[in-house]
Amino acid sequence: MSFRRIFLVKCLLLLFPSVKCSSSSWVYRAVNDTALLSPAAALLPESTDQVTWSRGRQRLVQLRGSSTKHFVNKEQCRCAMLHNRTLQIRRLQAEDSGTYTVMAYLQGKLQAEENITLFVQEPVPQPILISKCGNKNISVKCEAKQKAKDEAFLIELIQPNGKKIQKNATMLEWHGWNPGTFRCVAKNKVSEKMAEKVIKCPGKMDFYLILSIAGGAVFFVIFVICLVYCIRRKKTKRREVYDEERAMHSLPMDSKRGTRELPQTPPKATPKQLRVQQRPLPPQPLEQPLPPRPQPRPRAQPRTPNLPRERP
Known part of the structure; x- marks a missing residue:
């Protein structure tokens, strides 16, 4: 019950003492737990001389003065009323759920009433x-x-x-x-x-992994292509420089002047030289053939040896 509600109930009791007050609340407890149903202090003034707890039409326990009276079996009810008018229920079961009513009397007249609804629930299982x-x-x-x-x-x-x-x-x-x-x-x-x-x-994870691997592969291929292109270009430049140096070294150089010597063109022939070149050459004597070289003598054939004559 909220503080504002208790304050309003107190004001009503002070202004109108003969008015009967009632209220309701809810209490949740687990199975095998103990429930304490405490009425609001504003609804049960100290001047009351009798307090009764009931469930539906069945009265459970009554407190008159300092004596307590049970209307049901204690073991069956598992309930007891404390000195502060609180109803105690031990070893709660699912069938203990219900509405409990507390009524306060003064000289046989009903002064206040409160309903407390008790919900007994099983603990939730492990999800x-x-x-x-x-x-x-x-x-x-x-x-x-x-x-x-x-x-x-x-x-x-x-x-x-x-x-x-x-x-x-x-x-x-x-x-x-x-x-x-x-x-x-x-x-x-x-x-x-x-x-x-x-x-x-x-x-799901492989999708991003494959995407990253594909990107890395594309980057690697581009890097290899650029590397091959740079190497080939560098080799081409080196070859061109080598060819130029080779062509320069193949030309004759003047050691003194340090300039290239160009091939000289043959001078033009004079008319006298032309006439000399046009004269026919004198006949050359024919070379006589050399006598044949003497051949070596043939060796004499060896004589056959004379065999001895046979005597008659």
């Missing part, structure tokens, strides 16, 4: 984060299997870019393309659990 990489997107599934029937809780999926998707269900699916860290949160009023997973699809 499971499942991912699947497709050709063009990423599929993420956040699932938490609920234990009790007809009980839903809030499930939340936090994407890498910080966006949240919430739904009152036990399963949540998301389809996108950006990888990163995903968080799956399952929570209700009494508990909260989370699962976290880093999702990186190889296909």
Whole structure:
């Protein structure tokens, strides 16, 4: 109950003591926990002499003066009223959920009444984060299997870019393309659990890797082409310089003047030289043939030896 509401109730009780005041609130507790249902102090003034807690039409416990009276079995109810008029319920079960009413009396007259609604919930199970990489997107599934029937809780999926998707269900699916860290949160009023997973699809990462490799390969090919062109151009320049130096060294140089000697043209022949060249040459004597060289004598053939005559 808010401070403003308590203040208004106090003002009404001071201005109109005979007016009956009522209020309501909500309390959430987990199974096997202990619930303390405390009424608002403004609704239960100290002058009251009787306080009764009930659930529906069933009275549970009554405090009159300093004595306490139970209308149900203590073990079955698992409830007790404290001295400050707070109802205590131990080892909560799902069937303990409901609306509890506290009524304050003064000399048999009802002075105030308050309704407190108790919600007993199971703790949420551990969520499971499942991912699947497709050709063009990423599929993420956040699932938490609920234990009790007809009980839903809030499930939340936090994407890498910080966006949240919430739904009152036990399963949540998301389809996108950006990888990163995903968080799956399952929570209700009494508990909260989370699962976290880093999702990186190889296909998505390979796209950028292939793109970078292709760019590097193109750059390398361009670099090789430029390098080959520069080397060939340098070789061509060196060859031209070598040819020029070779041509310069092939021409005769005058050691004294240091100038090139051009080939001299033959002088023109005079008429006298022409007449001399036109005269016929005197006949040359014929060369007599040399006598033949003497041939060596042939060697005499060896005589055959005389065989001895045979005697008659």
